[in-house]
Amino acid sequence: MNVNFYVTCIADVVKAGVAKNTVLLLEKLGCQVIFLEKQGCCGQPALNSGYTKQAIPGMKNLVETFEVNDYPIVAPAGSCVSAIKHYAEYFEQCGESQWAKRAENIAKRFYDLTDFIVNVLGITDVGASLPGRAVYHPSCSLFRKLGIVNEPLALLEKVKGLELLPIKNQQTCCGFGGTFSVKMAEISGEMVTEKVEHIAEVEPDYLIGADVSCLLNIGGRLSREGKNIKVMHIAEVLMQEGK
Structure with a gap:
């Protein structure tokens, strides 16, 4: 199975070992891991602090990045996955209805690592x-x-x-x-x-x-x-x- 890997900022900057082990684990379980280099921050810090408009450009970049294929997207952080699954609401608040629809399609493909392994791959x-x-x-x-x-x-x-x-x-x-x-x-x-x-x-x-x-x-x-x-x-x- 082809799988997109979303590294998250903290894993990328502070805990590279978590990112590495996530990729190795997915490969061990039979996945072909794809890393899309244009991915960036999900905008969670700004969103949680109420700076929705300031987060919009980064959110759009993330949506565009993962629209290039239709594979599942796996991340080793529930907080980032949760933020992305609420993108549509934030886009609607800013009057970006078309982006909200695009974000919904991306959100459906986002999985926390444990959710993906247990509920998609069927492995415990x-x-x-x-x-x-x-x-x-x-x-x-x-x-x-x-x-x-x-x-x-x-x-x-x-x-x-x-x-x-x-x-x-x-x-x-x-x-x-x-x-x-x-x-x-x-x-x-x-x-x-x-x-x-x-x-x-x-x-x-x-x-x-x-x-x-x-x-x-x-x-x-x-x-x-x-x-x-x-x-x-x-x-x-x-x-x-x-x-």
Whole structure:
């Protein structure tokens, strides 16, 4: 199956390993990965801050980029996928009805990585192995906005040797929320501190998530508190193989 890969800004700039492992994983599962070089930022930071008009040029570029074929588009970040799936609403707000229709066609083809693997490829066991205890953090964009709740868990439960640990208030936001963490820094800081407290209580080896932004936020707090917990994106976990 031919698949477009949408790298996302954070994966491209900060976590290249996540992008690399996403591509390797898709190839391992039989996909021919296509990277369209004209892709750019989805505009989420501006959109979340209310600067819709300023985000429009970048949104149009993204729509045009992925109109060149009709293959599925896969991204390792639920927040970006969610933003793109709401493009049509933003275009309508700005009186861009024709672009709204074009955006709807693109949005239908966009998938979070875990959603694509489980619901399109029909795979839950990718042959991964990672012995240890882990906490999975369900990002707000993934499970609140996209309704992707069980797919990441289904994949992680099949990872050989990995034990998933429940924590208190597991589905509570980590406090990142994009520009929220900047505009409301004190509140955000308290939220991630509480999240880390609950994670540390169960003494896991790993913290796993499907959104890089949340992992950066929680991982930063874990590091500052001296917690020896390895932070991993699910794409990195699913590329782990037993020796």
